[in-house]
Amino acid sequence: MRPQAPLVETDDVVLHFPVSGGGPLGLSRRFVKALNGVSLTVRPGETVGLVGESGSGKSTLGRALLGLEPITSGHVVFDGTSVSAGKRQDLARLRRETAMVFQDPLNALNPRLTAGEAIAEVLRVHRKVPKDEIAGRVDELLTLVGLGPSLARRKPQALSGGQCQRVGIARALAIEPKLIVADECVAALDVSIQGQIINLFIDLKDRMKLTVVFIAHDLAIVRRLCDRVAVMYLGRIVEEGPTEKVFSSPRHPYTAALIESIPEIDPDIPLPEAPMQGEPPSPMNLPPGCAFHPRCPHARQQCRADPPPELRRRDDHGWACILEPGDLPRPQTADRLHPAPHLQSPQGEHP
Numbered sequence: 324m325r326p327q328a329p330l331v332e333t334d335d336v337v338l339h340f341p342v343s344g345g346g347p348l349g350l351s352r353r354f355v356k357a358l359n360g361v362s363l364t365v366r367p368g369e370t371v372g373l374v375g376e377s378g379s380g381k382s383t384l385g386r387a388l389l390g391l392e393p394i395t396s397g398h399v400v401f402d403g404t405s406v407s408a409g410k411r412q413d414l415a416r417l418r419r420e421t422a423m424v425f426q427d428p429l430n431a432l433n434p435r436l437t438a439g440e441a442i443a444e445v446l447r448v449h450r451k452v453p454k455d456e457i458a459g460r461v462d463e464l465l466t467l468v469g470l471g472p473s474l475a476r477r478k479p480q481a482l483s484g485g486q487c488q489r490v491g492i493a494r495a496l497a498i499e500p501k502l503i504v505a506d507e508c509v510a511a512l513d514v515s516i517q518g519q520i521i522n523l524f525i526d527l528k529d530r531m532k533l534t535v536v537f538i539a540h541d542l543a544i545v546r547r548l549c550d551r552v553a554v555m556y557l558g559r560i561v562e563e564g565p566t567e568k569v570f571s572s573p574r575h576p577y578t579a580a581l582i583e584s585i586p587e588i589d590p591d592i593p594l595p596e597a598p599m600q601g602e603p604p605s606p607m608n609l610p611p612g613c614a615f616h617p618r619c620p621h622a623r624q625q626c627r628a629d630p631p632p633e634l635r636r637r638d639d640h641g642w643a644c645i646l647e648p649g650d651l652p653r654p655q656t657a658d659r660l661h662p663a664p665h666l667q668s669p670q671g672e673h674p
C-alpha cells in the first residue's frame with residue numbers, strides 16, 4: 324500500500340513568545356521558547372496523541388496546526404497548502420476545515436443557547452446545510468454523539484460535564500472537519516465519564532474516518548485511543564511512533580521516565596523510585612545540548628555539549644537521543660497503560 328499523503332505536516336516549526344521584562348529599563352525582549360523545531364506528520368484517518376509534561380508545548384503545537392498561533396519560523400502544510408504565511412484565504416480555509424474540542428466543556432458553550440441552538444449556530448455560520456434542513460441535521464448530530472433529542476432544549480447549565488462535552492464534539496463535527504484537535508478534552512471530566520467520551524471518539528473515528536490530534540496527560544487514554552503518539556519535551560518531539568511500540572519499548576529516556584512515573588493503583592505496590600528527577604528547565608533559558616540532559620540518568624558529555632539530537636527513525640519509530648533501540652529496559656509500568664476498567668469497551672452509555 325502506498326503511504327497516504329499527509330493531511331497536516333509541520334516542518335521545523337519554531338514558535339517563540341515574546342515576553343517583556345529584564346534589563347535595566349525592562350526593555351530587553353525575552354522569549355518563551357514554546358516550540359523549538361517540531362516536525363510532525365498526520366495522515367488522513369489517523370489519531371495522533373501528543374503527550375508530555377505541562378509546558379512542553381502541546382497546546383501551542385495544536386494551536387499552530389490550526390493556524391491559531393503565528394509561528395516564528397518553519398512551515399505548516401495543511402492538505403497540500405502551506406498555511407504558515409498567515410494569508411487570509413489560507414486561514415479562512417483552516418477555519419472551515421478544522422475544529423477544536425476544548426478542555427472545559429461548560430465554559431466552551433454559550434450559556435444562553437440550548438444544546439440544539441449551539442449546534443445550529445455552527446451549521447448556520449459555516450453554511451453547512453440549507454436553512455430548512457438545520458433542525459434535522461442538529462438531530463442527526465445529537466444522535467451521533469449519543470444525546471437524545473430531549474437534551475437539545477437544555478442549556479449548558481442543565482447538562483452534565485459529559486453531556487456538555489458531547490455537545491462540544493457535535494459542534495466540532497457539524498463543521499465536517501478534515502482535522503480535529505482535541506486539547507485535554509476529557510481532563511476535566513469524572514473518570515467514568517472520561518471512558519464514555521473516549522469510547523465515543525473511538526466509535527466516531529471508526530465510523531467517520533476522522534483525523535484527530537489528541538492532546539492528553541493521561542497515557543492510558545492515549546494508548547487506548549491513538550494510532551500514533553508524539554512525546555514532547557520543552558518544545559521538541561523527542562519520540563514518535565506507533566502507540567504500542569512507543570509505550571512498550573520506548574527509545575528516549577524521557578518517554579521511559581514518563582511511563583515509569585504512572586502512579587500505581589494498587590496500594591500494596593510501592594511507587595516507582597522517583598523515575599524522573601527535578602523540574603524541566605525554564606523554556607526561557609534552555610540548557611545547551613539535549614534539553615533533557617540535566618534530568619537524564621544516561622546523559623554523557625556529548626549530551627551536554629553537542630546540539631540537541633535530531634529525530635532518528637527506524638521501523639517507523641523515531642527518537643531524538645544518542646541511545647540505541649534496546650538500550651532502555653522495558654518500563655515496568657508499561658502494562659499499567661492497558662485500559663483501566665473505566666476505559667474498557669463501550670457499554671450502557673446513558674445519554
Ligand SMILES: Nc1ncnc2c1ncn2[C@@H]1O[C@H](COP(=O)(O)OP(=O)(O)OP(=O)(O)O)[C@@H](O)[C@H]1O
Nearest residue numbers: 340355357375376377378379380381382383384606
Ligand atoms: N501566549 C503565551 N505567551 C507566553 N508564553 C506562552 C503563551 N502560551 C504558552 N506559553 C508558554 O509556552 C510554553 C508551552 O505552553 P503550552 O501551553 O503549549 O504547554 P502544554 O504542553 O500545553 O502544557 P499543559 O500540559 O500545562 O497544558 C509554556 O512555557 C507556556 O508558559
Ligand SMILES: [Mg+2]
Nearest residue numbers: 381382383506
Ligand atoms: Mg496545554
